[in-house]
Amino acid sequence: MNILMTLEMAxxxxxxxxxxxCGEQSMTYGTLLKAARHAGAQIRASGCRHVxxxxxxxxxxPVALYAAACAGLSYVPxxxxxxxxxxxxxxxxxxxxxxxxxxxxxxxxxVPAGFTVVDREQFLRDALGAGGADxxxxxxxxxxxxxxxxxxxxxxxxxxxVLRHENLMSYILGTVEFGAADEHDAVLVAVPPYHIAxxxxxxxxxxxxxxxxxxxxxxxxxxLETCQREKxxxxxxxxxxxxxxxxxxxxxxADATLPALRALAYGGGKMPAPVxxxxxxxxxxxxxxxxxxxxxxxxxIALLDPEGHREGFNSADxxxxxxxxxxGRPIDAVEIEIRDEDGKALPVDEVGDVxxxxxxxxxxxxxxxxxxxxxxxxxxxxxGYQDKYGFLYxxxxxxxxxxxxxxxxxxxxxxxxxxxxxAIVDVAVVAIPDEEWGExxxxxxxxxxxxxxxxxxxxxELQGWVRERLRSSRVPAVxxxxxxxxxxxxxxxxxxxxxxxxxxxx
Amino acid sequence: MSTLKAGSRLKSAxxxxxxxxxxxxxxxxxxxxxxxxxxxxxxxxxxxxxxSEAFAQGTLVGKRYTDADDRFELLxxxxxxxxxxxxxxxxxxxxxxxxxxSD
Numbered sequence: 001m002n003i004l005m006t007l008e009m010a011x012x013x014x015x016x017x018x019x020x021x022c023g024e025q026s027m028t029y030g031t032l033l034k035a036a037r038h039a040g041a042q043i044r045a046s047g048c049r050h051v052x053x054x055x056x057x058x059x060x061x062p063v064a065l066y067a068a069a070c071a072g073l074s075y076v077p078x079x080x081x082x083x084x085x086x087x088x089x090x091x092x093x094x095x096x097x098x099x100x101x102x103x104x105x106x107x108x109x110x111v112p113a114g115f116t117v118v119d120r121e122q123f124l125r126d127a128l129g130a131g132g133a134d135x136x137x138x139x140x141x142x143x144x145x146x147x148x149x150x151x152x153x154x155x156x157x158x159x160x161x162v163l164r165h166e167n168l169m170s171y172i173l174g175t176v177e178f179g180a181a182d183e184h185d186a187v188l189v190a191v192p193p194y195h196i197a198x199x200x201x202x203x204x205x206x207x208x209x210x211x212x213x214x215x216x217x218x219x220x221x222x223x224l225e226t227c228q229r230e231k232x233x234x235x236x237x238x239x240x241x242x243x244x245x246x247x248x249x250x251x252x253x254a255d256a257t258l259p260a261l262r263a264l265a266y267g268g269g270k271m272p273a274p275v276x277x278x279x280x281x282x283x284x285x286x287x288x289x290x291x292x293x294x295x296x297x298x299x300x301i302a303l304l305d306p307e308g309h310r311e312g313f314n315s316a317d318x319x320x321x322x323x324x325x326x327x328g329r330p331i332d333a334v335e336i337e338i339r340d341e342d343g344k345a346l347p348v349d350e351v352g353d354v355x356x357x358x359x360x361x362x363x364x365x366x367x368x369x370x371x372x373x374x375x376x377x378x379x380x381x382x383x384g385y386q387d388k389y390g391f392l393y394x395x396x397x398x399x400x401x402x403x404x405x406x407x408x409x410x411x412x413x414x415x416x417x418x419x420x421x422x423a424i425v426d427v428a429v430v431a432i433p434d435e436e437w438g439e440x441x442x443x444x445x446x447x448x449x450x451x452x453x454x455x456x457x458x459x460x461e462l463q464g465w466v467r468e469r470l471r472s473s474r475v476p477a478v479x480x481x482x483x484x485x486x487x488x489x490x491x492x493x494x495x496x497x498x499x500x501x502x503x504x505x506x
Numbered sequence: 507m508s509t510l511k512a513g514s515r516l517k518s519a520x521x522x523x524x525x526x527x528x529x530x531x532x533x534x535x536x537x538x539x540x541x542x543x544x545x546x547x548x549x550x551x552x553x554x555x556x557x558s559e560a561f562a563q564g565t566l567v568g569k570r571y572t573d574a575d576d577r578f579e580l581l582x583x584x585x586x587x588x589x590x591x592x593x594x595x596x597x598x599x600x601x602x603x604x605x606x607x608s609d
Contacts, residue, residue, distance in 0.1 A: 001513040005526065009583055013567055142513040166513060173528060173581065177602045178568025187607070200609040208607070236609050265608045291608035300608045332603060 001142040001169040004069040006207040007033050013179055014209045021186075021230065022058050022214040029209070031128060035063045038130035039123070040070025040137060043098045046116055050097040050148070053077040053193055054087065054105050057214040060120045061193040062202045063127050064100050065147075072138030073098075074145040074162070077194040079152070081489050084108045090150055091115070093160065142166040147199055148366065149295050152488055160366040161295045163199075170359030171200065171298040172207050174333030181210035186260075188235040190215040190223055195490065197236055197268060200299035210234070220248030224256065231260040236291075238268035240491030243275050249282070256282055267291035267300070269491050270394070273325060280313055292327035292392070294380055296371075298360040302336065302392050304328030319387070326391040334358030336392060337377065338385055346385070351395050351410070354382045383410060400495055402431040402439050404473055414441060414476070417469045423447050423458060426485050430499045432478055442502035443476035446484055455481055478502050507534040510578065516544040520555045523565045523586025531577035539565065540588020557588035565590055571597035 007029070010019070015030030027035070043051055051068035053061060053076070061077065068075035078090050080102065088109050091099070096114030100123045111117060118126075140146075146165045150158040187205050189212050191197045205212045213230045215223060223245050227235065237245070242264075249256045264279070264286050271290065280288060287306035293299040304326055312324030330336040337345050338352040346352045355377040363378035364370045372378050383401065384394040395410050402409040411429035418427045426446040434440035445462070447453050459479045466475045480502055486494040510530035517524045518539035525544070537544050540557025556562075565571070567585040572578060573592050579600065580590060590597040 001526070005583060009567060012584060175605050175608065177604065180604075197609050204607065204609050234607050263607055265606070267608070287606060289606040289608055293608075303606065303608055305606050331605065 001166045002069060002140050003146050003165055003168050003172075003203060004036075004066060004137060004140075005169070006172060006203055007036065007066050009178060010206050010209045017183065017209055018211045019206065020059050020062055020212040020214060022216065025059055025124075027059055027128065029206070032062060032066065032206075034134055035124075035127035035130070036066035036070050037134040037137060039063060039067035039127040041135035042126070043067060043073065044071040044138060046098055048073065048096050048098040048114075048116060050074055050076045050094040052091070052094055052097045052099040052101075054080050054099060054101040055120050055193070056080065056102070056216045057189065057193055057198070058120055058124075058216060059214070060100055060124050061198070061214070062206075062212070063124065065199065065202055067127070069140065069146060069165075070135075070137035072140040072144065074148045075199075076148045076150075077192075077198070078150060079192070079194045080105050088112075090158070094148075140165060142169075149194065149196060149199070151295060152490065152492060159368065161362065162364050162366055163295075163298055163362045167298045167360050167362040168199075168203060170333065171300070172203050174358075174360065175300065175331060176204050176207045178207055179209045181205075181208040182233075184231070185233045186211045186213050186230055188213045188215060188223070188227055188230070188232040190218045190235070190237055190241055191268075191490075195268070196293070196295040196299050197238075201236060218244075220244040220246075221252070221254070224248065224254060224258075227258050227261060228255075232258070233260050234263045234265070235261065236265045236267070238491050239266060239271040239275060240269070240487070242266055242279055243272070246275060246278050246282070258283060258286070261286050263287040263289065263306075265289040265291050267293060267327075276309075276324065277313070280309065290327055292394070294382075296361070296363050296378065297334070297356060297358075297380075298362060300331060301334045301356050301358070301360075302327045302330045304391075308391070322393075323389075323391055326387075326393045328392065329390045330356075330392065333360060336386070348386055348388045351383055351385045353398055354380045354384045354392070354394070356380055400430065402429075402441055404434070404439050404441065405437040407473055409441065409474060413470065414443070414466060414474050417466055417474075418443060418445060418462060421462060421465050423451065423453065424462075425449075428485050428493050428495065428498055429476065430495050430502060432499065432503045434477065440477040441474060442478040442480075442498075444480050444482050444485060444498045444502060446482055449483075453481070478505060480505060507536050509534055510537060515547050515583065517547055517549075517551075517584075518557075518565075518586050518588050519543060519545050519551055520557050521565075521586035521588040522584055523582060523588055523590075524584035525565075525571075525580045525590065526583050527578075528570065528581050529577075529579040533577075535578070535592050536594075537580075538591045538594075539586065541591070542588075561589045561591055561596070562587055563589045563596075566599075570600040570602065572600045573597055 290304035
């Protein structure tokens, strides 16, 4: 089991099919395999231990992923939006390494000893232009590390999650039918190379023999125009991306028709209801899929399929309609269990910690080890429940739960209530230290721009609003007003920043 | 006769077919393609051989093959003219459940 097998099979069956397009550049599956073999041999000869990428999306990303597999080394794409000290700290953790990078991103970074730095164009010229017989790839064990991803670190320092060949292949074999794509299919890859969805996009597309269209730098306009120009049939977005696309369409009045688009998948965070409902209105014939997964689980573990979307969208029954806000049912290749604090399995409709088990679940970090229990279960640290139909509903992160006087409070329910207040456009609820209760509720809110507010009066009104709809323990002790909330570039809210701020003002 | 190990790859001795073991019960069996025992990837194929007639319906790349008891599952990584069998019984194609593309 080696991820290289996906490419070997694609190149054997469809050598002349285009594997990836980025701007003006394209390469076929045959070319991709040849480039990966040559680059892999060169990298292996250098004595490096990792293949790093510090760059936006380009043809170099799939070449580097498969070149690392050919070299028998792990592939480590890194977040190019980090600060220079953060980038430097990550580089120090992967030396000696071969690094494909945009040189501008290394300005002011002291590259550690043991690095071979190559810029993207040079790497691609060498790999795509290599002549002679293809070198034999290294024989990596199924339990060798294929990919190492640094977590986004919204709650602390980035952890190095490891995904072994057997984890990733388990995911691909469990979710993708080989060669399933039609010759004219094209998937738009808008997530950056360092996101788990960026890795699974390459592996899934290759195994399905589907052409990838890479978007180097995401914005709403270029996403829409690329979909139209490249006749994109499938796409994956994080919720923030879909919001931006819809904002662009609604603000510009641009032609939003996407005649070729058949399927739009989304995941990587909570999708706001108005956004998905607007998207379903804009593109009524498109199949929507909500994918729930984690870096540590090699991507998707539960899916709300197009049928689930339509049932939810068209139903008048609240128990079915709420399905639209679930993450669907577990895929066949994994099992999911909801547990209470003592590790006991909970019945349907009861909120607890979400555990997952299956071949694709890696659940392991460098320097920390495996987080799987004796029976192979991985704590996702997500909270949630399953209804009697098997649909999984998420309820925030376990780390975000507020423990007030021994009572567990989920920020999500308070956020939902505050969001319904007409003055509020965005809100985040976090735990703040409290002498009497241990922790209490803090809220950061963003009000309608352009509407002048009296902070003290609105604060009292919002507290009353929550008290009426929930109960007194849920009432925010502290409410701060902000122009916007801090999000990372993938749309994840930086709760740690808000916790620090609100704690200081408490 | 040998035990099959998940993740290992084998090739046909009598055609182009290659497989990867996805799942295998821990018992000794005889895995054949085209009626002849499958061999390690690095081994040399005997010259001038062909699949026997009873095992020549072909094996298709990307398809999963399982035995009647679902104790073994093989993925064909390269197609060939021979058919797969375990202890003389032909393997069947496992029907894949179509999942919507999620990435």
